[in-house]
Amino acid sequence: MALTYCGDKAGMASLDMNRIKRIIADNTGQDFQHHERQVEKQVExxxxxxxxxLSYATNEQLKRLxxxxxxxxxxxxxxxxINRFWVHIDMDAFYASVECRDKPELRTVPMAVxxxxxxxxxxxLARKFGVRSAMPGFIAKKLCPDLVIVPCDMHKYIRESNIVRSIFQYYDPNMFMGGLDxxxxxxxxxxxxxxxxxxxKRIRYTGDCICRLPLIPSNQxxxxxxxxxxxxxxxxxxxxxAIIDYVVFGTGLDDIVNQIRFEVEQLTGLxxxxxxATNKMLAKICTDLNKPNGQFYLEADRYKIVDFMNSxxxxKVPGIxxxxxxxxKSIGVEKCSDLFEKRAKxxxxxxxxxSEWLLKVSLGLDAWEIDKGSNQxxxxxxxxxxxxQNFTELCQILYKLCRKLIxxxxxxxxxxxxxxxxxxKFATFDYITRCKSVDFVIQNVEMLYPIVEGLLKKELVGRHDAIRLLGVRLSDLIFYGFNFDEENGEEEEELQQGKEILKENKNN
Structure with a gap:
């Protein structure tokens, strides 16, 4: 069972997964490998x-279900x-693209942030070697020896994100940022x-200088x-x-989204x-189908939506x-059509x-509801x-905390x-907290870790006391109206439910 590495990001097709997993296994410590074995054991x-x-389920029970x-x-x-027009927009390799824009020498080499x-x-370019986010840099260099790693510059990424946000808000004042990108x-x-x-108005560039983007393709x-x-x-x-001309965008939905993407590139070079699609979940799935620098429109037709989900x-479903x-997969579910076919099981x-969330997914219905209200x-x-005192060791602990929290x-x-x-908390038992608020939702490790790492780095400047405790906390929370991540929630409830069913069936 392969839970350690996932090569499902855009630009990672046709990877030699066995080679990648072998390199990762050869370059990770015993603690990590033990942790992965424990995770696999739990899943098994x-x-x-x-x-x-399932072996105790009768035909009558399954028919009723x-x-x-x-x-x-x-x-x-x-x-x-099917009367709403939802659009999910994802910046292409955002942090990396910002760095490549500002440093032209990085555009033709595999690089990471x-x-x-x-x-x-x-x-x-780096993804073709299996290098991806949430991977230790030293392992990435084993996969791609020529990899260039550039330090994170969160201030710069936040600035660019704010520019992009201002474009989006013109089209939908109530738009929701799922993250910086x-x-x-x-x-x-x-x-x-x-x-x-x-x-x-459109401005593109050509000539010997390649510092400014967007460039005009040489064959155009x-x-x-x-x-x-x-x-x-x-x-x-x-x-x-600078080549200055004009481009016309029509009144259709496809044209409007093209215009939004055009304005992003004109203002940022990214x-x-x-x-x-007709809902947020479908729109997010569709974004991955024509990456990078493309768009995919799933028509507002019930039958086309179901056909799309069936294949x-x-x-590919966010949340699975x-x-x-x-x-x-252990019960024969490979595609979303199987979710409906195996609905009784x-x-x-x-x-x-x-089970009802998975049923919604199989039908292509919106299984996401955002709720900003909660007591927590x-x-x-x-x-x-x-x-x-070692900063690298402290960062490793900090990353693990971020991963567990997320x-x-x-x-x-x-x-x-x-x-x-x-x-x-320092070895001297001095205790401090440092908080940073942002105008986007911190929802993954790639967003959380650079923020708290920056706070840690700033706090240690000129201070040499050893540290004995680290903690990470998120506040100003946003909530899902529906819990869809089975692998992280309801495990105890399901386990207890399973034990009760087994006990009941065995007694019968």
Whole structure:
């Protein structure tokens, strides 16, 4: 069972997975390997438990559960909405693209952003070697010896994210940022108000200087009507020619999303990809289908949506991680069509909450509901250890804490938070907390770790006391209205449910 490494990001097709896993195994310590074996053992135990539960299911029970699922599906279909136009926009390899824009010499080499302890992202050249986010830099260099690693510059990424956000807000004032590099927009109202095509000024660059983006592809003809402005670059002292012309965007949804992506590239020199669909979940799935620098439109037609989902592998669904995938595969679920076909078995071995979420997924219905209200104000984790001064060792502990905290969020239906707090207790027993608030939702390790690492680094400047405790906390929380991450939540409930069913069936 392979839970350690996942090569499902854009630009990672046709990888030699066996080679990658072998290199990772050869370059990780015993503690990590022991942890991975424990995780696999836990998953195997859950698979065994569920398969044993299923072995006691009678045909009558499964028939009744299938009828129940069908009844639920009919009610779900009654609430299906195909009248909204949702767009998910994802910046292409965001941190890496910002660095490549600012340092042209990085554009033609495999590179990543982060450090030896952990990478935040990698460019598409590096992904061809299996280098990806959340991978230790020293392992990435084993996979790709020529890899160039650039330190994180969160201030720069936040600045660029704010520029992008300002573009999105024009089209949907209530848009929701899923992180620094992704956003959800409801374009329904904007599309309804768009009556005439829009003519936009376009500036692209050519010449010996390649410092400014976007560049005109060498094989693309330049219109004779285009205006040309010659500039000597202050950075490289070479000639840069600005080509100025105009492009027209129509009134259709596809055209409007193209215009948004065009404006992002014009203002930042960065590209983004988009998914267009009737709900947020489908839009996010669609974004990955034409990456990088592309878009995919799933038409607002119930039958086309269901056909689309039927052919989709379950791992492509946000919220179905490697553990959940392994459990579903153990009962013969490979694609989303199998989620519906095996709906009775799924309803038998999973909780009602989770089985109904999977049923929604199979039908292509919106299984995401964002809720900003909850009594819980924060979520945190901490660890005490023998006093340490080595910054690399402290960063490794900090990363593990970030990973555990993020992993724990779905069980409390938490999307993420807008404030991160670092707690430090020194060997002198001095205790300090440092907090940083941001205007986006911190919802993964790649976003959380650089923030708290920066707080730690700043606090240790000029201070040589050993540290004996580190803690990480998220506050100003955003909640899911629906708990969809089975692999992180409800495990105890399901395990107890399974034991009770087994006990009952054995007694019978």
């Amino acid at each position: 135990e859950r698979i065994k438990n569920k398969c044993e539960m 299938e009828e129940e699922a069908d009844s639920v599906a009919i009610k779900m279909e009654e609430h299906r909405s 982060g450090g030896d302890a952990m990478l935040a992202t990698s460019n598409y 992704e956003a959800y927009l409801d374009l329904t109202d904007f599309v309804g108000q768009r009556i005439f095509p829009v003519k936009c 003809n330049i219109s004779e009507d285009a205006e040309r402005v010659v500039i000597i670059c202050n950075r490289c002292n070479k000639e840069r020619i 590209t983004c990809s988009a998914g267009i 989709l592998k379950i791992r 991680g490697p553990k959940c995938e392994a459990i579903l 799924i309803r038998y071995i999973f909780t009602n909450l989770h 104000k924060s979520a945190g984790i901490g660890r005490t250890f023998a006093p340490k 992993k724990s969020l779905p069980s409390s239906r938490i999307v993420g938070g807008r404030s991160a707090t670092l707690s430090i």
